[in-house]
Amino acid sequence: MNPRHLQAFITVAHALSFARAAEQLHLSAPALSLAIRNLERELGGALFSRSTRQVRLTLEGAEFLPQAIQLMGDWGSARDRIRQRFTLQRGHVSVAAMPSFAGSVLPQVLSEFRRRHPRVQITVHDVINEQAADMVATGRVELAFGFRPGNDPGIDFKQLWLERFVAVLPGDMEFAGKSIRWSQLMERPFITLQRPSSTRRMLEESLARHGLQLAVELETHQLFTVIQMVAAGLGVSVLPSMLARHSVASGARVLKLRNPAISQPVGVMCRSSHELSTAAAALVRCAQQAAVRPKW
Numbered sequence: 001m002n003p004r005h006l007q008a009f010i011t012v013a014h015a016l017s018f019a020r021a022a023e024q025l026h027l028s029a030p031a032l033s034l035a036i037r038n039l040e041r042e043l044g045g046a047l048f049s050r051s052t053r054q055v056r057l058t059l060e061g062a063e064f065l066p067q068a069i070q071l072m073g074d075w076g077s078a079r080d081r082i083r084q085r086f087t088l089q090r091g092h093v094s095v096a097a098m099p100s101f102a103g104s105v106l107p108q109v110l111s112e113f114r115r116r117h118p119r120v121q122i123t124v125h126d127v128i129n130e131q132a133a134d135m136v137a138t139g140r141v142e143l144a145f146g147f148r149p150g151n152d153p154g155i156d157f158k159q160l161w162l163e164r165f166v167a168v169l170p171g172d173m174e175f176a177g178k179s180i181r182w183s184q185l186m187e188r189p190f191i192t193l194q195r196p197s198s199t200r201r202m203l204e205e206s207l208a209r210h211g212l213q214l215a216v217e218l219e220t221h222q223l224f225t226v227i228q229m230v231a232a233g234l235g236v237s238v239l240p241s242m243l244a245r246h247s248v249a250s251g252a253r254v255l256k257l258r259n260p261a262i263s264q265p266v267g268v269m270c271r272s273s274h275e276l277s278t279a280a281a282a283l284v285r286c287a288q289q290a291a292v293r294p295k296w
Contacts (some may be wrong), residue, residue: 001039001042001043003072003075004035005035005036005038005039005042006039006068006071006072006075007025007072008021008025008027008032008035008036008039009035009036009039009047009061009064009065009068010065010068010069010072011024011025012032012036012048012055013047013048013057013061013065013068016054016055016056016057017055018032018033018036018055036048043060043064045058045060046058046060046061047060047061047064048061091117091119091120091121091277091278091279092120092121092122092123092279093120093121093122093123093142093143093277093279093280093283094122094123094125094140094141094142095122095123095124095125095141095142095143095144095145095280095283096124096125096126096127096131096132096135096136096140096141096143096144096145096146097124097125097126097127097132097144097145097146098127098128098129098132098144098145098146098147098198099126099127099128099222099223099224100199100223100239100240100242100243101145101146101242101266102124102126102145103126103223103224103243103246104242104243104245104246105145105242106124106145109283109286109287110122110124110286112286112289113282113283113286116282116286117279117282120279120282122283125140125141128196128197128198129146129147129149129197129198129199130149130196130198132144132145132146132269133146133149133150133152133155133269136155136269136270136271137152137154137155137271139271142270142271142276142277142280143268143269143270143276143280143283143284144268144269144270145160145266145267145268145269145287146198146266146267146269147163147198147202147264147265147266148264148265148267149269153272154271154272155269155270155271155272156269156270156271156272157265157267157268157269158267158268158270158284159265159266159267160265160266160267160268160287160288161265161266161267162263162264162265162266163240163241163242163263163264163265163266164240164241164256164257164261164262164263165202165203165238165239165240165241165257165261165262165263165264166238166239166240166241166244166254166255166256166257167180167185167236167237167238167254167255167256167257168226168227168230168236168237168238168239168243168247168252168253168254169188169230169236169252169253169254169255170230170231170232170233170234170235170236170252170253171231171251171252171253172233173188173233173236173253175253175255177255178255178256179255179256179257179258180255180256180257180258181258181259182207182210182212182257182258182259182260183259185236185238185257186212186215188235188236189217189218189234189235189236190214190215190216190217190218190235190236190237191216191217191218191219191220191226191229191230191234191235191236191237192214192216192218192219192226192237192238193219193220193221193222193223193226194219194220194221197221199223199239199240200214202262202264203238203262206260206262207260209260210260217235218234218235223239223243224246226239227239227243227246227247227250227252228250230247230252231247231250231251231252238257238262240264240266241254242266268284268287270284
C-alpha cells in the first residue's frame with residue numbers, strides 16, 4: 001500500500017466511476033484498475049462492487065474509506081513537515097558554545113542565520129568548552145563552538161580561525177607600547193578562571209612548555225567576571241582576543257602578548273559519522289561566513 005493506491009481508492013470511492021476517477025487522476029483506465037486490484041490484493045478482499053452499470057463500495061470498502069482519507073491526510077502533513085525542514089521553512093537546532101564564543105561571536109552568527117531562516121528555532125547552551133564537547137559526544141546537541149577538544153575519536157573538529165590570546169590590564173595602568181611580555185605581566189596579581197576551564201588549562205600548558213608557571217591570585221568561574229575584576233584594578237589577566245572589545249568596553253586595556261604568544265584553534269565540533277541536519281549545516285555555513293576574526 002502506498003499513497004498512490006490510497007488516492008486512487010479515495011477518488012474512485014467519491015466518483016463511483018472508474019472512468020471519471022481515471023480522468024481526475026490523469027491515469028489510463030487500465031492503470032487505475034491495476035492500482036485498485038493491487039490494493040485489494042494487499043488488504044485481502046474487494047473494496048468495490050462492480051457491474052456494467054454501477055460501481056459501489058462494499059461494506060469493507062465503506063469502512064476503509066474514512067481510514068484511507070485519514071492516512072492520506074497524515075501522509076500529506078508528514079510530507080509537508082519534512083519538506084519544510086529540508087527547505088528551512090521550519091526546524092530546530094540545538095548548539096553548545098563556550099562562554100567566550102557565546103558572548104562575542106555567536107550573536108553575530110545567529111543574527112545572520114535568523115535573517116536567512118527566521119522560522120527555524122535555536123537552543124543555545126552556554127557552557128565551558130569541556131562540557132560543550134561532552135554534549136556533542138553524547139548527542140545532546142548537534143554541534144558546538146569552541147576550542148579544539150582533546151583526542152576524542154567521537155568528535156570531528158572543523159577550524160574557523162586561529163584565536164590569539166591577549167593581555168588584559170586595568171585601564172589606568174601605565175604601560176608604554178602595544179604589546180607586553182609574560183614576564184612583565186606576571187609582576188602583577190593574576191586573575192583567571194577556575195579549573196577545569198579550557199582557557200586556564202591552555203595558559204598553564206603553554207607556559208609550562210616555556211618553563212614558566214602561572215601564579216594565580218584571584219580566580220572565578222565566569223570570563224566576564226574576570227574582565228570586571230581587571231577593570232576594577234584588582235589585577236591582570238590573559239583572555240581570548242574575541243573578548244577584547246568587551247574588555248575595552250568595560251574599562252580595561254588590551255595589549256598583544258609575547259614571549260610566549262599563545263594561540264588556539266576555534267571551530268565547530270560535531271559527532272563523527274553523524275550527518276548534520278539541514279538546519280545545523282546551515283548554521284555552520286553562517287559561522288564560516290559571518291564569524292569575524294579578531295583583529296588583535
